[in-house]
Amino acid sequence: MDNSITRRSSIDSATERTPLVNATGKFVQDQDPSSWSKEFKWLLKNCIPVIGTYMLQNSLQMASVFTLGRLGATQLAAAALGSMFASVSAWSIAHGMTTALDTLCSQAWTGAKDKTLVGVHLQRALVILGLMFLPIAGIWWNGERILLALNQEPELAEHAGMFLRYLMFGAPAYIAFEAVKKYLQAQGIMQASTYALIIASPINLMLNYSLVFLEPFKLGFIGAPLATSISYWIMLTLLLLYIQFVDGLAAWGGWTRECLSDWGPFLRLGLPGVIAISVEWWSFELSALAASYLSTVDLAAQSILLTSGAATYTIPYGIAVTISNRVGNALGEGAAIKATRASSMALIFAVVFGTLNSLFFILTRSWFGYLFTSEEDVVQRVSVILPICALFQISDGVAGVASGIIRGLGRQKVAAYLNVFAYYAVAAPIGYVLTFKLGMALTGLWTGLTIALFLSAGSQVIFLWIIDWHAEAKKIHHRIQIAEQKLHHEDIDSIDSTEPLLNA
Template identity: 45%
Template sequence: MYEQLSTRHHGVPSVPEDEEEPTEYTSLLPKATNLDATRSESQGGSDDDDDDSLQDYSSRQKWLSEFWWLLKASVPVILAYTLQNSLQTISVLVVGRSSPEDLATAAFSLMFAMITAWMIALGGTTALDTLASSTFTASTNKHDLGILLQRGFFVLTLFYIPVAVLWACSESVFLGLGQDPRLSRDSARFLTCLIPGGLGYIYFELMKKYLQAQGIMRPGTYVLMITSPFNAVLNYLFCYTFKMGLLGAPFATGISYWLSFGMLVLYARFVAGSECWGGWSRESLQNLGTFARLAILGVVHVGTEWWAFEIVALAAGRLGTIPLAAQSVIMTADQVLNTIPFGVGVATSARVGNLLGSRNASGAARAANAAAWLSMVLGGVVLAVLIGTRQDFAKIFNSDERVVRLTAEVLPYVALFQIADGLNGSCGGSLRGMGRQHVGAMVNLVSYYCGALPLGIWLAFHGWGLKGLWVGQCIALYLVGALEWAIVALSNWNKEVDKAFLRMDAHERMETGIGE
């Protein structure tokens, strides 16, 4: 079964790093030995030429197998994140039927949720990308993965508490930022009602990462295919049938998040993934510092890019109504398109971590570079689609001719950075699999905040308008993509294997024969 894919079995001695254990998943192409068996002496050539041909064929086989594995693993992850984003998009659309004020409140509130609590979910859970994937293949005790999941519940719940307090007191924060009093009051009420649901969102992400570390990629998609339409019905019932108005949306969305988490737990319990649980253990309260440090760095790594885009959105609001409308169209589209590199990055981090845990340094290097090429191919496809539809793209969202025209002018810059955004996603995933979130965070901070973002804002208010903001983002993404790929390509993968084992708990290292 595809979902039960893993690169190694627990307790099986590790495979030499220049080859992979043959399974139906890692051996997707004919074996090189089959080629050798059909080769005839009558073809001529020396034995050395034959050996070189076989080595070249074997190398191509491994690269194509890796490329295909990553593609198959990425697709369900991309679909899952697209459906996950649809939950809040549906809330905005349903609430927006009542009044423009409610539409603005819902959109503003969910944007604030995205740059606070959702960062804990999407960034903090990358600690599991690093720790769980390598532990799954390295440890002889499969229950160690369940201990890491419990540790994630504990640490990220602690991280969420100050965010929940911030949401409950957010009216004064919004007023301090100069927002409209009514918007500030209603957004604070919206976020207060969303507090329980925010924790469900985080737990759902943790369960997904727990399963992905085992190579089980599809359940998140299955669950969201059920809860996404249910969320739409629930939003309508709460907002209109039960006459809860604006506040019906956060309650409905929160219930949908918890339902998604609960269904994923049931999937793990009755379908695949339960063998790594092992029950609650006090060991989950040990080594919290390592998990917390990786989680914080993951939040910064993911957040630095998202926060930069939010700054661009705020700057666009100062350019006027039409630029703001065009910016809304582009940002909405970019949120959907960003699920592609982000999904590739999630699959890559799990794959790289698995291979590091199995002491397969060359396999991890090959996976990281194959992911970079895959992301650029997908980015090229998106680029072509955006360029081909740029004249009519904005009509999907708005029929105003000025918005359509301005969007068409800016869209080529957005299309241009899709390849770089793909590199950013895949190489960022490799860095998370290696436990080097701090490197990705530093690259993002320098590229966005010390250069490209100030340049984009300066251009925007010195004649370039909205195009200037996106020129800055384009420069930032190419800087990030190029730097991260260079860092990944030049990594010492044998040292990364050693580091993967050093990050494990002491008892896990003893079990793998590493010692303390």
């Protein structure tokens, strides 16, 4: 696409995905262009495809685990270990870094006169994420050695290392998919990634089974990670085809050298995003490791509980991604009241869906474990812990959605500080004492996690309650102006940073 033609692109007609006021680039009065019913309908309509996206995306790698379970216990354990290794060392980092796009792209889409600034943010993200993956690839290539150094069984370490090497082929596509998905979501295009995964997910299942078991392939163990890698490239290709032929080009001005400079804003948001995401992600992974020191029954029960918790968390996480873009769009266009109303509606959604999840776990606690195993001891252990899981469903949802709102504000550092305090300064020591010193086993572990989630949720909601949303909108407007001036090599000193604040 010709960069000179599209660089000054503009939007001719106002829609949900275009700015209400910004034709002159001046900071204007907040005209409150929303209502409670409008925010309810918008959030419900747009969070559903995002939730579907994350459910389908998680299913891709799980297909390998289920397929390899037919080969034997070692292969199953190696797939689970390799998947956990990938999540800790790469996926959590990729998800954290791309939270910068939740902020930059959503705010630029409605706040910038030149919409191709959104595409430049994507380009910077792809370059930075590509460089970031180089050391990760080195870690994956030496995965077997690392696992042996961590005292894993040699055969298990060998298979897990093999799993990571073949999964490494598809990792760049997975990471790029995350970034491109954020680029589209910032424009209000929530359904594109869902469509791509609706096609890629069944293909992934067929590839897994074919490459592992069927002639003329019958690759055995390596067939599963190879199939997953191919599926990652398929879903990325489908998403790019959607942009090219359906929707999403409005913010793309072609590749530019500008993506090789001015990385500061992305890194200042992305690195705290990594901390905010990884702190919680790693805490749950560490709880699985802690359970392995208790007993085989505890470890099996913990696996069931973590899998179930991850499944229910896709709902608030989908809401969080959706509201992050809504808040960023609203603040980008100077609509602080709209942003606060949308945020309140999202938190209400979190409480409602968290309550439904809690009721589900409470009502099914006596037989829920039988969905995963026939071992009576494991089922009994799961039934004991499920009421605690039910207790934190609301706080888990509120914490996730509040983090999404904070990303829309561009305050990832706040979420990082609060999560580190909640999980590691307070909850981790309490969980350790309860689990290993007081002999509460899994009950102690999940009590610690519950405390962390309540602290995280409460502190983030308090932060959202006390901030000045109008002042935040003005700062965002000023930041977008600076980014546009840099993009066009104009004089930054000409920006008026003293424009009047929005009227309440």
